[in-house]
Amino acid sequence: MTSESNLRVVLASRPSGYPEAEHFRIEEARIPQPREGEALIRVIWLSLDPYMRGRMREGPSYAAPVEIGGVMTGGVVGRVVESRTPELAVGDIVEGSLGWQRYAVSRPGALRKVDPDLAPISTAIGVLGMPGMTAYFGFLEVGEPEVGDTVVVSAASGAVGQVVGQIGKIMGCRVVGTAGSDAKVDFIVNELGFDAGINYKSEDVDAALAAACPDGIDVYFDNVGGFVTDAVMQQINVHARISVCGQISQYNLAQPELAPRSMGLLIQKQAKMEGFLVFQFATRHEWARQRMAGWIRSGDLRYREDVVEGLENAPTAFIGMMTGENFGKLLIRVSEG
Ligand SMILES: NC(=O)c1ccc[n+]([C@@H]2O[C@H](COP(=O)([O-])OP(=O)(O)OC[C@H]3O[C@@H](n4cnc5c(N)ncnc54)[C@H](OP(=O)(O)O)[C@@H]3O)[C@@H](O)[C@H]2O)c1
Numbered sequence: 001m002t003s004e005s006n007l008r009v010v011l012a013s014r015p016s017g018y019p020e021a022e023h024f025r026i027e028e029a030r031i032p033q034p035r036e037g038e039a040l041i042r043v044i045w046l047s048l049d050p051y052m053r054g055r056m057r058e059g060p061s062y063a064a065p066v067e068i069g070g071v072m073t074g075g076v077v078g079r080v081v082e083s084r085t086p087e088l089a090v091g092d093i094v095e096g097s098l099g100w101q102r103y104a105v106s107r108p109g110a111l112r113k114v115d116p117d118l119a120p121i122s123t124a125i126g127v128l129g130m131p132g133m134t135a136y137f138g139f140l141e142v143g144e145p146e147v148g149d150t151v152v153v154s155a156a157s158g159a160v161g162q163v164v165g166q167i168g169k170i171m172g173c174r175v176v177g178t179a180g181s182d183a184k185v186d187f188i189v190n191e192l193g194f195d196a197g198i199n200y201k202s203e204d205v206d207a208a209l210a211a212a213c214p215d216g217i218d219v220y221f222d223n224v225g226g227f228v229t230d231a232v233m234q235q236i237n238v239h240a241r242i243s244v245c246g247q248i249s250q251y252n253l254a255q256p257e258l259a260p261r262s263m264g265l266l267i268q269k270q271a272k273m274e275g276f277l278v279f280q281f282a283t284r285h286e287w288a289r290q291r292m293a294g295w296i297r298s299g300d301l302r303y304r305e306d307v308v309e310g311l312e313n314a315p316t317a318f319i320g321m322m323t324g325e326n327f328g329k330l331l332i333r334v335s336e337g
Contacts, residue, residue: 006029006101006102007026007027007311008026008027008029008071008099008102009100009311009314010069010070011023011069012025012068014058015056017252017254018252018319019053019252020319021319032105035084035105036084037084037085038106039080039085039105039111040083040104040105041078041080041098041104041105042078042103042335043077043101043102043311043335044077044078044121044333044337045078045125045334046076046100046331047075047126047129047329047332048074048314048317048318049330050248050321052074054251055072072100072314073097073099074097074098075098075130076097076125077093077095078096078098079091079093088113093114093116093124095111095114095125095129096110096112100314118293122305123303125331126159127292127296127301127329128293128296130278131159131160131163132159132163133278133285133289134245134278135160135161135164136167137281137284138243138245138278139151139164139168140167140171142241142243143219143220143241144241145171145173145241147171147173148174149219150173150213150216150218151168151173151174151176152178152209152219152221153165153175153176153177153223154220154224155178155179155223155246155248156177156194156197157177157179157184157328158329159328159329160245160246161179161221161223162192162302162329164221166300166301166302167301168219169193173219176194176195176196176198176212177194177197177198178197178198178199178200178224180200180324182202183327184197184199184327187304187327192302195212196211200227200228205231209231215237216236216240217232217236217240218236218237218240219240219241219242219243220240220243221243221245222242222245222247224247224249225250226259227249228249229260230259230262233260233265236265236271237271238270238271239270240271241271244276245275245276305329305331306331307331307333308332310334311334317332318330
C-alpha cells in the first residue's frame with residue numbers, strides 16, 4: 001500500500017452474532033478529489049464505538065445501516081489537505097463522520113472545526129467528543145444526580161463510563177463502577193477516584209453491589225444491560241433514576257434476551273427509567289465541551305485512550321471491543337498528525 005492510496009475498510013457481509021474478520025474487507029481506492037465547495041481531509045484519528053455494530057445490521061433504527069460494500073461509518077479527526085471552500089483552510093483540524101478510511105471529501109457543514117489548543121486533538125472524538133457528550137448529558141440531564149447520591153455506572157472504564165464516574169465525583173456523589181477485569185477495576189478506583197469497583201466477570205455481583213452501595217442505588221447509568229443491570233435494579237432506591245445509555249451485552253446476540261422483567265420495581269420505587277441519544281442535546285454540546293475542558297485543565301477529569309496503530313487493524317480492534325479487550329476510549333491512529 002502506498003501513502004498515496006485511499007485505504008478503506010468496507011462492510012463485506014452482515015454478522016448475525018459477534019462480528020468476525022470475514023465481515024470486513026480492506027480495500028485500496030483512489031484518493032477522492034474535492035469538488036467546488038468541498039475539502040479533502042486526511043484522517044489522523046478514527047474512533048471505534050459500539051454503535052457501529054448496529055450499523056452492520058439491517059432493519060429499522062435511528063440511523064441507516066452501512067450498505068454491503070460501503071465504507072464503515074465512523075467519527076474521525078483529520079487535517080484539511082486541499083480546500084475548495086472559503087470556510088476551510090489547508091491545515092485546519094476538523095472532526096466529522098467520515099468513516100473508516102484514510103482520506104475523505106466533505107462539505108464544511110458536515111464538519112466541526114477542532115481547536116488544537118483546547119486539548120490533544122484525539123479528544124475531539126473522545127472525552128470532548130461524542131462519548132464525552134454522552135456521559136455529560138446522559139448522566140446530568142437524564143440521571144439527575146444530587147449531592148450524596150449513590151451512582152452505579154456499568155462499562156465503567158470505557159469511553160463513556162470513565163467520564164460518567166468522574167462527573168459523579170465532581171457532583172459530590174458516591175460512585176461505584178462495574179467492569180470486566182481486575183485491572184479495569186483498579187484503574188477506576190485508584191486512578192480515577194471511584195469509591196468502589198466490581199469485576200462483574202469474577203465477583204458475585206449482587207453481594208458486591210450490596211457491599212459497595214450500603215444505602216442503595218439512586219442513579220444507575222446503564223451501558224450494558226443484561227445480568228449486570230438485573231442485579232442493579234434489585235437494589236435501587238425510592239425515586240431512583242436509570243439512564244439507559246447502551247445495552248452492549250445484547251448487541252451481538254442473534255436473539256436478544258427478552259428483558260427487562262423488573263418493571264415492577266419501577267412502580268414500587270417510583271423510579272424513572274429513560275433512554276436517550278447523545279444527539280438530542282446537540283445544541284448544547286459546545287457549551288459542555290468548554291466546561292469539560294476546564295475540568296481536564298484543573299485535573300478533575302482524566303481520560304484513558306486505547307490507541308491501536310494503523311487502519312488495517314481497525315476490524316480486529318472493533319471485534320475485540322465487543323468482548324472488552326479495549327481499555328479506555330478505543331482509537332485508531334490512521335496517520336501521523
Ligand atoms: N445513547 C447514546 O447516545 C450513546 C452514545 C455513545 C455510546 N453509547 C453506548 O454506551 C455504551 C458504552 O460505549 P463506549 O463507547 O463507552 O464503549 P466502551 O465502554 O469504551 O467499550 C465497550 C465496553 O463494553 C463492555 N462490554 C462488552 N461486552 C459486554 C457485555 N456482554 N456485558 C457487559 N459489558 C460488556 C466492555 O468492557 P468490560 O471489560 O468492562 O466488560 C467493553 O470494553 C455502549 O453500550 C454504547 O452503545 C450510547
